[in-house]
Amino acid sequence: MxxxxxxxxxxxxxxxxxxxxxxxxxxxxxxxxxxxxxxxxxxxxxxxxxxxxxxxxxxxxxxxxxxxxxxxxxxxxxxxxxxxxxxxxxxxxxxxxxxxxxxxxxxxxxxxxxxxxxxxxxxxxxxxxxxxxxxxxxxxxxxxxxxxxxxxxxxxxxxxxxxxxxxxxxxxxxxAADRKAVPPVAEMPDPGAVAALFELLKEAAAPIAIVGGADWSPCAGHHFANFAYRHGIPVAAAFRRQDAVSNECGVYAGQLGYGPNPKLQQRVRDADLVIAVGARLGESTTDGYTLLTPDHPGQTLVHVHPDPNELGRVYEADLPICADMGEFAQMLDEWQDPDLVRFSAGEQAHKEWLDWSTPAPRDGVAMDLGPCVGVMRDKLPANTIICNGAGNFSGWWHRYWHYGPQPTQLAPTSGTMGYGLPAAVAASLRFADRPVVCVAGDGDFLMNGQELATAASRNADLLVILVDNGNYGTIRMHQERDYPDRVSGTQLGDGNPDFVKFAEAFGGWGTRVETTDAFEAAFDEAMGRKGIRLLHCLTDIEQITNATTLTKLKAKA
Missing domain, CATH: 3.40.50.970 (Thiamin diphosphate (ThDP)-binding fold, Pyr/PP domains)
Known part of the structure; x- marks a missing residue:
């Protein structure tokens, strides 16, 4: 021995x-x-x-x-x-x-x-x-x-x-001998590369930053927001990385991915300098590698990532920088260059995002989720954690919710269904002092709805906003576009349970919400309670996204 x-x-x-x-x-x-x-x-x-x-x-x-x-x-x-x-x-x-x-x-x-x-x-x-x-x-x-x-x-x-x-x-x-704790490995940014980035900014007329992803942290978000605001650079979040910087930052321009602001997309197309920090520039963020193409002719790309294997893997980078995200953002924040003129585009882009993210009521819609998100924004603090899986229902929160600093968004970039509720359980345990909201579709929720039992066993405090249109809505949207009037395999019919009773079966509380006007009172009652709370929101399958109806899709097809 x-x-x-x-x-x-x-x-x-x-x-x-x-x-x-x-x-x-x-x-x-x-x-x-x-x-x-x-x-x-x-x-x-x-x-x-x-x-x-x-x-x-x-x-x-x-x-x-x-x-x-x-x-x-x-x-x-x-x-x-x-x-x-x-x-x-x-x-x-x-x-x-x-x-x-x-x-x-x-x-x-x-x-x-x-x-x-x-x-x-x-x-x-x-x-x-x-x-x-x-x-x-x-x-x-x-x-x-x-x-x-x-x-x-x-x-x-x-x-x-x-x-x-x-x-x-x-x-x-x-x-067996124990091993010591493994310390984080931080790749220090090259000051020469940062100096080269500032030289590119001096030559640029229309720069834009795309942030969030690997190795991102609250520290990185804080320092990058300071840098971008000081120099007036628009900051776009990569797909489902909307908490990469606080949305209150005066140059935050919104998210890329599905359902983005068309004005933001145009800014990316018109940019002569793109600074991608942490993002892989994947298919969703780049709209199928078309918004920003892998060779990006006419645009200069600075790609900053903690893994050298990602630099040049898909996108040709004019200035590749391998660095820890927090260390890189801090160096940017502390870098002094009095010759760099502040851009006005950042504040313009932020105003465009504020306009885009302000819900406007729509006529003839019984349950309009846009104003419902507005009610939540008015009543919940900035540190609220919003959790969702995959589905068109999430688009209302992606567009209208204002995310605070990381971590306030738990949403899979891989687009998997059933993620929101387990993520909300984990969030309620990790941050018991913060509001946690799971946003789910009816099909999405039932993929892991059994985890309400885990929430109940741990006395978790969370709210579920369950958006029910009786369909696998996203697939139905694609189906109506490609095969109009030939619905097959996407309707859930009468198979859904009574979701209010479902929540009650786990010791929770729930109520059914059928109109926009009824949402605020139901939300107030939910927030006045503790434990598992569920708002079962009935929506029309015709109102498939915040910008598209099935009728429009059929007409285009």
């Missing part, structure tokens, strides 16, 4: 490594394949174990927690169906550049490659959607693997790591 090192089970060693890395919360659906870990957690009150109802909810909660903290969100699931259920959340973390670690309890080492009970080749299964996927076969190497997992999940472009942990390995009693 090595002097000074006690013998421990693999499960105990693993939990001790989580403690060493500063983990304070994990999300799980228990499995017999990692009972040794659960046993070790019994004696580790420093780690809050959140027991969920389905592994999809587990992974989404871990992703949301990683987004909010900047540290890896931690999830534990069992093999086979548990791992496959969680794979959607791993894909979200990959596309959203979220630090996350998924531990998968696996079958015993001696039974591998026999198609044992629930067996899957975990490394091969997760390889396409994880930064790193590995199997730990020796309990003595658990500290090494866990430390590496934290490093990989947070370094460069953050993302998910998947570690398979065989059940018999977790029961082994061995000696």
């Amino acid at each position: 090595t002097k000074g090192i006690a013998t421990r089970t693999g499960g105990r060693i693993l939990v001790d490594q989580l403690l060493a890395q500063g983990v304070d919360r994990i999300f799980t659906v228990p499995g017999e394949s990692f009972l040794a870990v659960l046993d070790a957690l019994h004696d580790s009150p420093e780690i809050d174990t959140v027991v969920c109802r389905q592994e999809g909810g587990v992974a989404y909660m871990a992703d949301a927690d990683g987004k909010m903290t900047g540290r890896p969100g931690i999830a534990f699931v069992t093999r086979g169906p548990g791992a496959t259920n969680a794979s959607g959340g791993v894909h979200v973390a990959f596309q959203d550049s979220t630090p996350m670690i998924l531990f998968v309890g696996d079958l015993a080492r001696g039974d591998r490659d026999r198609e044992g009970f629930q067996e899957i080749d975990m490394e091969a299964f997760f390889k396409p959607v994880a930064k790193w996927s590995a199997r730990v076969d020796d309990a003595r190497r658990i500290p090494e693997y866990v430390a590496r997992a934290f490093r990989v999940a947070t370094a460069g472009r953050p993302g998910p790591v998947v570690l398979s942990i065989p059940e018999d390995m977790l029961r082994d009693e061995v000696e």
Whole structure:
């Protein structure tokens, strides 16, 4: 026996490594394949174990927690169906550049490659959607693997790591030396590159910044907003990165992606200098790589990203800068260049966004979500966390809500359904003193509606705004455009439950809202209560977005 090192089970060693890395919360659906870990957690009150109802909810909660903290969100699931259920959340973390670690309890080492009970080749299964996927076969190497997992999940472009942990390995009693906490790796920006950026700004007539994404932080948002406002540079948020800077910043210009302000899109087209900071410039942000093309003729692109592998991967960068987002934004904020003339475009763009984000009532619409969002804006503080999954319903909040500094938006850039409620549960636990609102469509909500049980078990305080049009609305929109008057497979019919009773079944409160005028009173009553609250808002499928009706889509088709 090595002097000074006690013998421990693999499960105990693993939990001790989580403690060493500063983990304070994990999300799980228990499995017999990692009972040794659960046993070790019994004696580790420093780690809050959140027991969920389905592994999809587990992974989404871990992703949301990683987004909010900047540290890896931690999830534990069992093999086979548990791992496959969680794979959607791993894909979200990959596309959203979220630090996350998924531990998968696996079958015993001696039974591998026999198609044992629930067996899957975990490394091969997760390889396409994880930064790193590995199997730990020796309990003595658990500290090494866990430390590496934290490093990989947070370094460069953050993302998910998947570690398979065989059940018999977790029961082994061995000696293992603990690893110290893995410190963040910060790539300092090159002052020469920053000086070159300021020279490009001096030559520019119409610059614009696109921000948010990998390694973004409240620190980065604060400093970048200062820099952009001081020099009058319009700041556009990448798709679903609307909290990258406080929307109160006087040069904030709105979000790119689905349903953006056409005036903002034109500003991007007309820009002679584009400064992309943190964003990958993916398909959604660039409207299918057309708003800003990979070769961007006639435009100069400064691309700043924490991962050198992303620079030049799709977009040709005239000035690529690999740097930590917080360090880069702070250097910009502190850089002094008296020769740079302030642009007037930033404040003009902000005014255009204010006009665009001010809801105007529409005639002949019983339930108009725009004014409803306006009511919420008037009554909720700037630190409210808005959580949503995928669907056209989210467009009203993307357009009309004013987001405060990060983290105030939890929404998957990957466009997955069912994300909003698990994210809201995670947010209500991480920030119990802040209002948390889940915005969901009827189809979207029922993909993880069971996580209301998790919310109830933890006495979580959250509000659900459930937008019900009886359809898979986004798919119906595309269907009406491509195959008008041939509705197939997109109607939910009478299959939806009584959502008010659904909330009440979990000990919550709910009410049905059928008109715009009734929304404010219902919202006030909800906010006067605690716990789970749900507003079931009935909307017309014809009013598919805040700018489009199905009738218009049919006419275009």
